[in-house]
Amino acid sequence: MNNLNRLYDEVIKRHNSQPYHFEKIENSQFSLRAYNPICGDRFDLFVELNDTTIYKIHFYGFGCAVSKASTSVMLKAIEGKSVDAARGICAQFLGMLKNELPENEILASEEFKSFVVVREIQSRYDCAALAWTEMEKYLSQTFYS
Amino acid sequence: MGVSLTGIKQLFPIFLDKPQLVFLDNASTTQKPASVIQTVTEFYQHENANIHRGLYELSSNATVRYEAARKKVKDFIGAKSEKEIAFTKGATESINIVANSFDSIVNEGDNIIISGMEHHANLIPWQQLCIRRKANLRVIPVNQQGELILDGLDLILDSKTKLLAVVHISNTLGTINPIQEIIAKAHQKNIPVLIDAVQSVGHCMFNLADADADFLVFSPHKMFGPMGTGVLFVKEKHHALMKPFNFGGGAIREVGIHETIFMDFPHSLEAGTPHVAGVLGLGAAIDFVNNFDLKESSDYTNRLNSTFREKLQAMNFVKVIGQPKKTGSIVPFIVDNIHPHDVAGFLAEHQIAVRAGHHCTQPLHEMLGLQATVRASFSIYNTFDDIDKIIEGLRELRKFWL
Numbered sequence: 185m186n187n188l189n190r191l192y193d194e195v196i197k198r199h200n201s202q203p204y205h206f207e208k209i210e211n212s213q214f215s216l217r218a219y220n221p222i223c224g225d226r227f228d229l230f231v232e233l234n235d236t237t238i239y240k241i242h243f244y245g246f247g248c249a250v251s252k253a254s255t256s257v258m259l260k261a262i263e264g265k266s267v268d269a270a271r272g273i274c275a276q277f278l279g280m281l282k283n284e285l286p287e288n289e290i291l292a293s294e295e296f297k298s299f300v301v302v303r304e305i306q307s308r309y310d311c312a313a314l315a316w317t318e319m320e321k322y323l324s325q326t327f328y329s
Numbered sequence: 330m331g332v333s334l335t336g337i338k339q340l341f342p343i344f345l346d347k348p349q350l351v352f353l354d355n356a357s358t359t360q361k362p363a364s365v366i367q368t369v370t371e372f373y374q375h376e377n378a379n380i381h382r383g384l385y386e387l388s389s390n391a392t393v394r395y396e397a398a399r400k401k402v403k404d405f406i407g408a409k410s411e412k413e414i415a416f417t418k419g420a421t422e423s424i425n426i427v428a429n430s431f432d433s434i435v436n437e438g439d440n441i442i443i444s445g446m447e448h449h450a451n452l453i454p455w456q457q458l459c460i461r462r463k464a465n466l467r468v469i470p471v472n473q474q475g476e477l478i479l480d481g482l483d484l485i486l487d488s489k490t491k492l493l494a495v496v497h498i499s500n501t502l503g504t505i506n507p508i509q510e511i512i513a514k515a516h517q518k519n520i521p522v523l524i525d526a527v528q529s530v531g532h533c534m535f536n537l538a539d540a541d542a543d544f545l546v547f548s549p550h551k552m553f554g555p556m557g558t559g560v561l562f563v564k565e566k567h568h569a570l571m572k573p574f575n576f577g578g579g580a581i582r583e584v585g586i587h588e589t590i591f592m593d594f595p596h597s598l599e600a601g602t603p604h605v606a607g608v609l610g611l612g613a614a615i616d617f618v619n620n621f622d623l624k625e626s627s628d629y630t631n632r633l634n635s636t637f638r639e640k641l642q643a644m645n646f647v648k649v650i651g652q653p654k655k656t657g658s659i660v661p662f663i664v665d666n667i668h669p670h671d672v673a674g675f676l677a678e679h680q681i682a683v684r685a686g687h688h689c690t691q692p693l694h695e696m697l698g699l700q701a702t703v704r705a706s707f708s709i710y711n712t713f714d715d716i717d718k719i720i721e722g723l724r725e726l727r728k729f730w731l
Contacts, residue, residue, distance in 0.1 A: 223701065
């Protein structure tokens, strides 16, 4: 039971049942899809930019509690941030999941820590990383190529 | 005959190693009995040599045993001759081999018929064949109970139909399809039929004498055999159609620089060094299955299936997907407000292995309006205690998420 309580902690449970900006936006400025063909989890992300700031971001779709909560946490963390900063936050979150961050690194959000547990539950790594990986790729390709 | 099902778990080393394991993902692959593992290990330890090549004893023994396994498969599925049995990498490859061979006779405007509940392995090869040949892929629809709607079958089987490919037992819904009726309808119009028997052979009575399929595929690893081997049965009258799938040694009669004469089916399909140990393991798996009374063992898994379905239906927060009248021991379900992966992940922490996802039947899930389901599937070593454990696990899951 230990792993379960750690995986589904209060942060993940809360973001799963009350996800941040969980809404389908028609005609959004940019949209991207985070999709895992193996499990079928699929979230569409709707991004509104104001100059180079992620001014508003919503998501909608279907996925497990971990992938849904992780997407919700991501939206909260990068909304209002510049593209540069958002990209850094994505790299930080993914680095944290992969155990590649220096110790004592100050995380952009305390809530990130709830996902550290997937280091030990490998089968759920992809769930936690799904939207972040896609967002990092999107930001890199769209703004840095 | 007559080996008791009681205590059968002990014949599987994994359950001695992991006594707590409740393995309910048998539709993905079954566990392997000691006799199969031993056959594979002993081959490499004491008998290893390539087949069809060496004149020394090890090689000729390996060849004899490899061919003996072909005969075992032939008897097991009730084929007329071992010449009708080819060994492949798996059922997926078996279907791809058939689809590749149909390239030469499927032309623009022809059609292939499949059903709406096919595994991707019995969908994509036909879909891609139809794209290549500008042919039409026709689909037998599935109703909300999870059964094939066969009313219109006569209408879609026409003079342009080159093949009907259908699954015997749905890997997602557990539905047992009336393949005798389907085959009879197709044969009335001289249309050959491929049966995907991946979930049926070894789990319930399946014999070509009862179901006159033209092509039959199955995966030994889903009936206690090793992974990496597959079976393709092709009725003799279709052998001329069968094209080599891999080009290379072992499948040829004569090779010149500019042309090659291939061997006949099945050897034309077995280029390169085959998975000899796997095929011998398949032989051991057939011996293992033959130890049991097939009727007794299928009655037993049917009881597990119906008991589990009843218990699930009594839980108001669980919904069993589809209600086909005849089902194999595969049970798909969803839990209210809890994603299938969270269900499977929770059960995994209780040493209960089930599958969650779309089970390689995305179009079927779409038709049912579902993105994913949880699937529990039974084999002869499962017990009623396993059912109690998963039911208890689901109750705890509910409490955990409330």
